[in-house]
Amino acid sequence: MPLPATDGHIAVEARNLVKQYGLIKAVDGVSFQIRRGEIVGFLGANGAGKTTTLRMLCGLLTPTSGTALIDDIDILAQPLQAKARLGYLDEEPFVHPHLTGREFLNYIADLYRMPRGPERQQRMERLLRLFELADRDGELIGAYSHGMRQKIGLASLLIREPSVLLLDEPTNGLDPRSARLVKDLLEELAALGTTVLLSTHILEVAQALCRRVAIIDRGHIVATGTIEELRAQAGSEQASLEDLFLKLTAGPESRELIERLLAPKL
Amino acid sequence: MNESATRIILKAELLALRHRLLKRSPVRLVLLALFLLVAAVTIGGAAFAAGLTAGQFLPNESDSILSGGFTALSVLMLVVGFPTVIATFFVGRDLLQLVLAPIRPMDIFVARLLLAMSANLLISSLLLMGTLGVGVGSGAPFVFFPLVVVLIFVQVLIVTALQAILMSLVLQWVPARLARDVAAAVAGLAGAGFYLAWNLSLRQTFSPRSRPDFTNVNAVIQRIEWLPSAWPGHALSAVIAGSLGGAAIWLMLSLALAALTIAAAEILYRRTLLAGLGVFGGPQAVWRRAPAKPASVVVKQGAGSPARAIAIKDWLSYRRDIRRLSRMLPAFLFPIGYALTFLRPSRSINSFWTEVALFGFISMFLSSALATPSIPSERRGFQLLRMAPMTMRQVIRAKVMLTLPPVLAITLLFTIVVAATSGHGIAQLAEVSVLVVWLGIGFVSIGVSAGGIDPKFEASDDRRAVGVVGTLAGLGGAFGFGLLSVGAFALFVFGSAAAAGTAQLGPIPSTPIVGALMWVGGLGLAVGAAAIVVILLWLADSRLRTYEGTIAAV
Numbered sequence A: 001m002p003l004p005a006t007d008g009h010i011a012v013e014a015r016n017l018v019k020q021y022g023l024i025k026a027v028d029g030v031s032f033q034i035r036r037g038e039i040v041g042f043l044g045a046n047g048a049g050k051t052t053t054l055r056m057l058c059g060l061l062t063p064t065s066g067t068a069l070i071d072d073i074d075i076l077a078q079p080l081q082a083k084a085r086l087g088y089l090d091e092e093p094f095v096h097p098h099l100t101g102r103e104f105l106n107y108i109a110d111l112y113r114m115p116r117g118p119e120r121q122q123r124m125e126r127l128l129r130l131f132e133l134a135d136r137d138g139e140l141i142g143a144y145s146h147g148m149r150q151k152i153g154l155a156s157l158l159i160r161e162p163s164v165l166l167l168d169e170p171t172n173g174l175d176p177r178s179a180r181l182v183k184d185l186l187e188e189l190a191a192l193g194t195t196v197l198l199s200t201h202i203l204e205v206a207q208a209l210c211r212r213v214a215i216i217d218r219g220h221i222v223a224t225g226t227i228e229e230l231r232a233q234a235g236s237e238q239a240s241l242e243d244l245f246l247k248l249t250a251g252p253e254s255r256e257l258i259e260r261l262l263a264p265k266l
Numbered sequence B: 001m002n003e004s005a006t007r008i009i010l011k012a013e014l015l016a017l018r019h020r021l022l023k024r025s026p027v028r029l030v031l032l033a034l035f036l037l038v039a040a041v042t043i044g045g046a047a048f049a050a051g052l053t054a055g056q057f058l059p060n061e062s063d064s065i066l067s068g069g070f071t072a073l074s075v076l077m078l079v080v081g082f083p084t085v086i087a088t089f090f091v092g093r094d095l096l097q098l099v100l101a102p103i104r105p106m107d108i109f110v111a112r113l114l115l116a117m118s119a120n121l122l123i124s125s126l127l128l129m130g131t132l133g134v135g136v137g138s139g140a141p142f143v144f145f146p147l148v149v150v151l152i153f154v155q156v157l158i159v160t161a162l163q164a165i166l167m168s169l170v171l172q173w174v175p176a177r178l179a180r181d182v183a184a185a186v187a188g189l190a191g192a193g194f195y196l197a198w199n200l201s202l203r204q205t206f207s208p209r210s211r212p213d214f215t216n217v218n219a220v221i222q223r224i225e226w227l228p229s230a231w232p233g234h235a236l237s238a239v240i241a242g243s244l245g246g247a248a249i250w251l252m253l254s255l256a257l258a259a260l261t262i263a264a265a266e267i268l269y270r271r272t273l274l275a276g277l278g279v280f281g282g283p284q285a286v287w288r289r290a291p292a293k294p295a296s297v298v299v300k301q302g303a304g305s306p307a308r309a310i311a312i313k314d315w316l317s318y319r320r321d322i323r324r325l326s327r328m329l330p331a332f333l334f335p336i337g338y339a340l341t342f343l344r345p346s347r348s349i350n351s352f353w354t355e356v357a358l359f360g361f362i363s364m365f366l367s368s369a370l371a372t373p374s375i376p377s378e379r380r381g382f383q384l385l386r387m388a389p390m391t392m393r394q395v396i397r398a399k400v401m402l403t404l405p406p407v408l409a410i411t412l413l414f415t416i417v418v419a420a421t422s423g424h425g426i427a428q429l430a431e432v433s434v435l436v437v438w439l440g441i442g443f444v445s446i447g448v449s450a451g452g453i454d455p456k457f458e459a460s461d462d463r464r465a466v467g468v469v470g471t472l473a474g475l476g477g478a479f480g481f482g483l484l485s486v487g488a489f490a491l492f493v494f495g496s497a498a499a500a501g502t503a504q505l506g507p508i509p510s511t512p513i514v515g516a517l518m519w520v521g522g523l524g525l526a527v528g529a530a531a532i533v534v535i536l537l538w539l540a541d542s543r544l545r546t547y548e549g550t551i552a553a554v
């Protein structure tokens, strides 16, 4: 496994991010720092605030208060510079259903003012082959399956080589081979200095890929650090990431709930 | 207790509607309610007054008027209410859930039929007011009034069931993935044909140099008397004439027709429900294309440009979106209809100003059809633009630049054709062309802004792509801009004539000073018109910059 090429430079920073929807604080004072070349896992239960945090970091949502910095650039103060470095993949990727995969990649490359020419063309072909989309070229994205849409979304990020990747459940819906491909790809990219923050519900992905994780629960960060640090924090040497996750985002014991549900009716 | 499935479905729908309403801010709700109230009172009042007058002064025509009214209503419902009917019967993931649940298709059909009628009922309230007016005006007996309500309700039922039948038939014979597009095209063509026919009949009715000729209208109506859509009208006029037996016969016929169409619709719907859901339940059908030729050999050079990227993307999407194309058809036929109606060769001075008004209308119409949906039609892809390193000002500019060429091309072509047929000189053609270009730029900018001020990115239909606020801003802006611009144009034209000493301005002398004053006034109006455009563009920019909504998939 290649060693992460971190040089201590902070690539992504959340400072006290708060997002309020009516009376509900979906995200309530989230702060963390990610160094360049790191892959950080963002874990949390459904509705904990992962997507909301990521969307504030990429500038799709304006925080109620707090600051999001990409390479020390405030995304609200200097949006264009920050956005040029950023690639964000939504839970349900943003695509144009009436374009083919190749047309869509060209569209994105043009939006980011990438030079047109043989180099771009080559890179595009390589990505399409990598994600096994090359021979589906006559097809419009609207006819893609869920996993294929996820893949074209990823390809549209990678074609422009952003230095920071924010990925919301990138392996969601991918077959095991493609999921493996994404994992390997992210490791390679990180080794080359790309910073990755990815949310996921698949703890094996987090465990295999991320040196550090951040766990969010009901809008608050409840733990950050390496898995060893989390173990020390929880005081159990042998605990798996799943145990730690369940302990840190405590709810009622599921076994108890299941028993109550299946109990014979009175 | 066992509630009927129909009731459960309806209750869930009403609950969802309530939540949707309550989600809005109270101020907007109150404004919306006020607006609707005013609209209902004025429009309903006008319909009532028209009916009243007709009932009072044309007692012999009440049968023609009533059956014509019911027929017109049916056609209107058939065209305008169609998208709602398709949506309620065949679209929506909630329908999938109903199909999976152990519910009889009959229950689904009834629940959906009641929902689908909502749009048609709204349209029919117009006829309701008019018919009540006829009843009051002609001093009809009391039974007339409850009978009106019953008959209109029955008519709405029939038309809605007919729409469900049409959709089911399309589904049976057209390959499923094309069905929706075919249905939209059928509705669009029916609408376009209706507009054209209507325009042509108007043209005959309002023949030049004579008073409106109503015998023509009567002739048209007499031709449609045998149509089932006219039966309720016959029933009502029989009541007015005091023939209750005749009324009962027409009423029974209408009821029998309703029972027949509903039964047919139910049977067909049951057979096509599953086939239809495959198409309509998911995201919109996208045509599979044949594999493209091997990647183009010519590799383009130079830096990528966002504006060009948006242009290419929009062009490709538009070309492939049959539904949007079919909706454009009426928009393009509209101006032609107007032209046929109001234009005829003549060499009088007045015709010049009629033409100027006509160009203004066409420019405004085309712009609003093409420009208004241009930002909302990005749908979820709008988020890509927000994430890209570009400003919303650039996005707006790209959209304006993109819509301008077709609008200018069509309006200029139209201008040249009209100028050629009406025999104006080159000088006048040049003047009018400048005006047309100015109007095109302004109206397109206003249209794009209206879409940016109140975009509904989730709307699957261009006609619902802009909210109430945006629509009002766009309409108001366009009227203001149009009036000021044409006013400025008139001042320039008359000012020039005055300076040359050839103007006929009644008591005002035709001198250079007067000409200069008119020019100054014209400049003032032109600046005002430009200011409206700039303000709307600015509003759209600031609204889009702070846009925050999440855009749900599908």
Ligand SMILES: Nc1ncnc2c1ncn2[C@@H]1O[C@H](COP(=O)(O)OP(=O)(O)OP(=O)(O)O)[C@@H](O)[C@H]1O
Pocket: A021, A026, A027, A044, A045, A046, A047, A048, A049, A050, A051, A052, A053, A091, B550
């Ligand atoms: N537009 C919105 N309006 C109101 N509340 C919202 C909105 N978006 C998110 N929320 C709320 O914010 C909270 C966090 O949502 P978020 O989507 O960030 O969760 P998540 O961690 O991504 O969950 P999941 O794992 O299910 O994707 C939830 O309680 C959600 O209901």
Ligand SMILES: [Mg+2]
Pocket: A050, A051, A052, A091, A168
């Ligand atoms: Mg999420």
